[in-house]
Structures are given as C-alpha cells and as structure tokens.
Amino acid sequence: MRPDAERPFFFGPDGGLFGMYHAPDMPARRAVLMCAPLGQDLIRCHRIYRQLAQTLAAQGLAVLRFDYHGTGDSAGETASVDWERCVADTVLAAAELRARAGTERVIAFGARLGGSIAMRAAELAGFVEAIVWDPVLDGSDYVAALDAMQAALREDAGRFTQPRSHADVAEQWLGFDTGDRLRRQLGALTVEPTTVPTMVLDSLGASEAIAWDRWIAPHGKATSIVPSTPWNDLRRLESAILSQPVIQAVSGRLRETA
Amino acid sequence: MMREEAHRFGRGRHLVGIAGVPEGLSGETGVIVLNAGLVHRIGPFRLHVELTRQLNDAGYPTLRFDLSTLGDSGATGGGLTRAQQVCADLDDAMNLLKSRAGCERFVLVGLCSGAQNAHIVAATDPRVSGAVFLDGYAYRTLGYKLRHYLPRMVDPGRWARLLRRRPDPGAERPPSEPVFAVAPAPREEVIADFTGMVERGMKLYLVYSGGISNYFNHARQFRECFGRVMNHPAVTTRYVAETDHTYILTGDRARLLDGIGGWLQRNFPPARTGRPA
Numbered sequence: 001m002r003p004d005a006e007r008p009f010f011f012g013p014d015g016g017l018f019g020m021y022h023a024p025d026m027p028a029r030r031a032v033l034m035c036a037p038l039g040q041d042l043i044r045c046h047r048i049y050r051q052l053a054q055t056l057a058a059q060g061l062a063v064l065r066f067d068y069h070g071t072g073d074s075a076g077e078t079a080s081v082d083w084e085r086c087v088a089d090t091v092l093a094a095a096e097l098r099a100r101a102g103t104e105r106v107i108a109f110g111a112r113l114g115g116s117i118a119m120r121a122a123e124l125a126g127f128v129e130a131i132v133w134d135p136v137l138d139g140s141d142y143v144a145a146l147d148a149m150q151a152a153l154r155e156d157a158g159r160f161t162q163p164r165s166h167a168d169v170a171e172q173w174l175g176f177d178t179g180d181r182l183r184r185q186l187g188a189l190t191v192e193p194t195t196v197p198t199m200v201l202d203s204l205g206a207s208e209a210i211a212w213d214r215w216i217a218p219h220g221k222a223t224s225i226v227p228s229t230p231w232n233d234l235r236r237l238e239s240a241i242l243s244q245p246v247i248q249a250v251s252g253r254l255r256e257t258a
Numbered sequence: 259m260m261r262e263e264a265h266r267f268g269r270g271r272h273l274v275g276i277a278g279v280p281e282g283l284s285g286e287t288g289v290i291v292l293n294a295g296l297v298h299r300i301g302p303f304r305l306h307v308e309l310t311r312q313l314n315d316a317g318y319p320t321l322r323f324d325l326s327t328l329g330d331s332g333a334t335g336g337g338l339t340r341a342q343q344v345c346a347d348l349d350d351a352m353n354l355l356k357s358r359a360g361c362e363r364f365v366l367v368g369l370c371s372g373a374q375n376a377h378i379v380a381a382t383d384p385r386v387s388g389a390v391f392l393d394g395y396a397y398r399t400l401g402y403k404l405r406h407y408l409p410r411m412v413d414p415g416r417w418a419r420l421l422r423r424r425p426d427p428g429a430e431r432p433p434s435e436p437v438f439a440v441a442p443a444p445r446e447e448v449i450a451d452f453t454g455m456v457e458r459g460m461k462l463y464l465v466y467s468g469g470i471s472n473y474f475n476h477a478r479q480f481r482e483c484f485g486r487v488m489n490h491p492a493v494t495t496r497y498v499a500e501t502d503h504t505y506i507l508t509g510d511r512a513r514l515l516d517g518i519g520g521w522l523q524r525n526f527p528p529a530r531t532g533r534p535a
Binding site for chain 2 (some may be wrong): 004006007008009010018020040043046047050071072073075078153159160161162164168169172174175176177238240
C-alpha cells in the first residue's frame with residue numbers, strides 16, 4: 001500500500017470534521033462511506049474499520065472513514081454529540097466522498113450506532129446500499145444496557161480499588177460525557193427500514209435474536225457472523241473489536257454487486 | 259483560538275497525527291502525546307484529544323500521533339528494533355512540530371506503554387526537556403508487599419472467608435483481558451535514566467494510579483522504586499489511589515488534565531510572542 005493512498009484531512013463547512021480517505025489505485029466506480037459507532041465502540045472498532053477500508057480500497061473502491069462532531073479527532077466536546085448532527089455529518093461526508101472519488105454511487109457501512117446512523121441517513125445521503133453490522137434498532141434497550149454497564153462500572157473491582165460514588169459516575173456512559181439531549185434522542189430512537197437495499201451482518205448471537213426480514217426487504221439480506229461480538233462485556237471494554245468474517249462478508253458482498 | 263491540522267508525515271510518510279497550533283503564539287515548548295497501548299491517537303476515552311485541546315488553549319502547540327504500526331500509521335520496513343523505531347518516529351514528530359509551530363524543545367506525555375516509549379526517547383534525545391509519565395515503570399518493593407499483604411494477614415474476616423471457601427470454578431470472575439501493560443526494564447537502568455534526565459535539566463512529572471495496584475500502592479513507592487532521584491526538585495510525583503489506569507471517569511480525567519496543565523505552566527511557561535514566519 002502506498003502511504004499517500006490514505007490521506008488524513010479536515011472537511012465540512014467549518015473544517016471541523018476529521019476524515020481519512022482511502023484512494024484506490026484506479027478510478028473508482030463505487031465508493032464506501034464508513035459510519036463509525038459512538039462512544040467506546042468507536043475506539044474499539046478503529047482497527048477493523050481501517051482494515052476493512054484497506055481491503056475495499058485494494059478492490060478498487062474509494063473509501064472514507066470519518067468522525068462525527070464531538071467524536072474522535074473531529075471538533076467539538078464529547079458532551080456535545082448529537083444524534084441529528086451525526087446524521088447531518090454523514091450527509092456531508094457522503095458529499096465529500098463523492099467529490100473526492102468522482103463517483104455518485106456511495107455505499108454506507110456502519111457498526112452498532114454507526115449502522116443505525118447509516119440507515120437513518122440512507123435517503124438523505126443518497127446511498128445506493130447500506131451494509132450494517134449489529135445495528136442498534138431500539139434505542140431504549142441500548143440506553144438501558146449502557147446504564148446497566150455504567151452502574152456495574154462504579155463498583156468494578158478490576159478497575160477501581162474502592163467503589164466510586166454515584167456522583168462520580170453520573171451523566172457518563174463508559175468513559176464519555178453524556179449530554180441530556182443525546183440520552184433523550186437515543187432513548188427515543190427507533191430505526192425504520194430504509195428504501196435502499198440493506199445487508200445486515202448479525203453477530204449478536206442467540207442472546208439477542210432479531211427477525212431481520214422487516215429491515216432487509218425487499219432487496220437485502222441478513223448474514224450470520226460467527227463468533228458473536230462481545231459489544232456489551234464490561235471486562236472487554238478496552239479490547240479492540242476484530243472480525244475477519246465481517247471483513248470477508250463485506251468484501252464478498254461488494255465483489256458480488258460490482 | 260487555535261487550529262488543528264491533519265498530517266501524514268515522517269521519513270517514510272508513514273505516520274499520521276493531529277497538530278494543534280495556537281494562533282498568534284510562538285511555541286517554544288511543544289507537547290507530544292504518544293499512544294496508550296493499542297488505542298489510536300485520540301487516547302483512551304478521548305483523553306488525548308481533551309488534553310491537547312486544553313493545552314492549545316493554554317498556549318502550547320501539541321501533536322497527538324500514531325507511532326509506526328499503531329492507529330492509522332503504517333510501517334517503514336526499515337529493519338529497526340522497536341526502540342529505534344520509536345526514537346525515529348519521535349524525531350519525525352519533533353521535526354513536524356518544529357516546522358509547524360517553531361518548537362525547539364519538547365515535553366512528551368505517555369500513559370502505560372506510552373510512558374515506556376516516552377522514557378526511551380527522553381533518556382536519549384536532548385530536545386526533550388520534560389516528560390509526563392502516567393503509570394510508567396514501577397516495581398513491587400518490600401514496602402508494596404507489606405502494604406499489600408499485612409492488612410490481609412491480620413484480617414480475621416478474611417481468614418474466616420478463606421477457610422469457609424468451597425471450590426466453585428463457575429463462580430470465578432474471569433480475568434480482564436490484558437490490554438495495557440508496561441514491559442519491565444532493569445530497575446538500575448531506569449534509575450540511571452531518571453538521574454541522567456534530571457542532570458541534563460529535564461523536568462519530570464510521574465502520575466501513577468490505583469489502576470496499577472497489582473504492583474504500585476502508595477505515594478512512598480516512587481522513592482522505594484527509584485531512590486533519591488525522586489527527591490530532586492525537577493521531579494514531581496503524584497499517586498492517585500482512587501482512579502483507574504485509563505481515567506474512565508470524566509472527573510478523574512479533568513483532574514489529571516488540570517494537573518498536567520499546572521505542572522506545564524510552572525515548568526514551561528508558554529511564550530506569548532508572535533509566531534515565527
């Protein structure tokens with residue numbers, strides 16, 4: 001890989017959004033926008049997002065990874081993360097990718113809340129397809145899971161020598177400040193099916209069986225990924241999420257549809 | 259006001275980093291933040307983003323970047339040892355911050371393996387004039403063992419629980435996966451490095467957390483580990499028993515950042531003149 005094939009840059013109206021553009025060796029006919037998850041999932045997924053981007057660029061696709069306002073290297077404080085702004089940033093990023101890649105055909109990829117954002121932004125951003133990995137469909141369940149992990153974190157003997165006070169852990173989710181607005185937005189989140197073909201990669205395992213038909217009809221598909229991904233395991237909170245089967249599934253899908 | 263710039267840099271153009279350059283200020287001292295474990299340059303829970311932006315606001319140019327093969331940075335394939343590669347990467351990083359902000363001297367900040375890497379460079383590169391070691395090198399001393407085991411030995415409740423205990427493998431808590439670790443180095447070597455650093459005028463700030471209680475458990479242990487050099491006026495130590503290794507709680511993180519900012523202000527007051535042409 002040529003080092004200059006991966007270009008870090010800032011974009012957006014105020015130059016505050018960070019992006020990493022993976023340029024293919026040949027002119028691209030299609031491009032992939034990689035929508036990051038939020039919170040600690042963003043950090044845990046950084047390596048697999050990069051691996052997937054490199055794999056797809058080697059297949060001739062132009063790829064853009066980026067951080068929403070208030071996340072990663074983008075401008076903004078963590079507490080300012082806003083669901084609607086994430087969706088708007090995704091639309092901006094899709095336009096940036098089209099301009100850089102010289103193609104209108106953009107496919108979205110996203111894990112967890114990144115998948116949810118990709119689905120919500122699909123029509124606004126004009127995606128031709130969405131590939132989503134364990135997307136969050138019901139925000140209230142997701143908020144409850146984060147709250148439960150945050151409560152367990154307070155007395156995690158593997159992390160703290162003494163339990164911390166309730167005030168110490170308040171208004172945060174697993175290392176990140178949580179604004180009231182984001183909590184309300186995620187709590188009310190219900191992701192509806194999109195009008196674009198959607199491929200679901202399901203690595204949630206038997207503990208969270210979802211009937212995907214409603215979200216993938218009529219031109220999509222659901223693929224089961226083994227082994228399951230430990231998204232909500234407090235003991236692995238700081239371990240990277242890696243999955244060669246996910247990379248193979250996405251790469252294979254984009255070969256099939258080339 | 260400050261601006262952040264995204265850079266691909268280095269002799270092999272293999273490194274990726276974000277420089278924060280305060281507007282209108284000359285940056286004699288630049289602050290470079292190294293990767294903590296395998297986490298990319300934003301740091302655990304975005305610690306490095308918050309740290310560099312807070313320091314930019316205080317007038318310091320900064321660079322948070324990924325060392326070779328970490329985060330978004332690639333490998334050079336130059337056949338260097340890891341220590342040589344770290345030194346080469348930091349040389350590239352210092353040259354970048356010099357070209358972008360005019361920095362002539364540098365403070366390195368590293369957590370865990372980042373502290374270890376900062377130590378390697380600080381021990382050998384004369385441009386490094388300060389270092390912040392977060393949970394860096396440490397050793398289980400006699401004092402550590404006494405503080406750890408004595409209270410347990412004289413606790414009758416603990417003995418009672420031990421005697422009542424039945425083997426129940428299902429009840430065992432699986433150990434957390436090791437994500438962050440500092441590889442040991444010979445203690446005498448580390449002491450000699452610290453001594454050499456302060457003798458050449460470097461300022462050191464060691465902040466150790468309760469998150470490494472399996473080998474460090476008291477403020478006195480800095481002296482127990484490293485001897486008299488810890489009493490040198492150029493060395494500041496701080497032990498924060500209540501916090502964890504990666505500062506997951508926002509209040510702990512804010513106090514850490516304030517501590518680093520205050521130490522920098524005392525030891526490396528930012529210049530307030532115009533930026534170099």
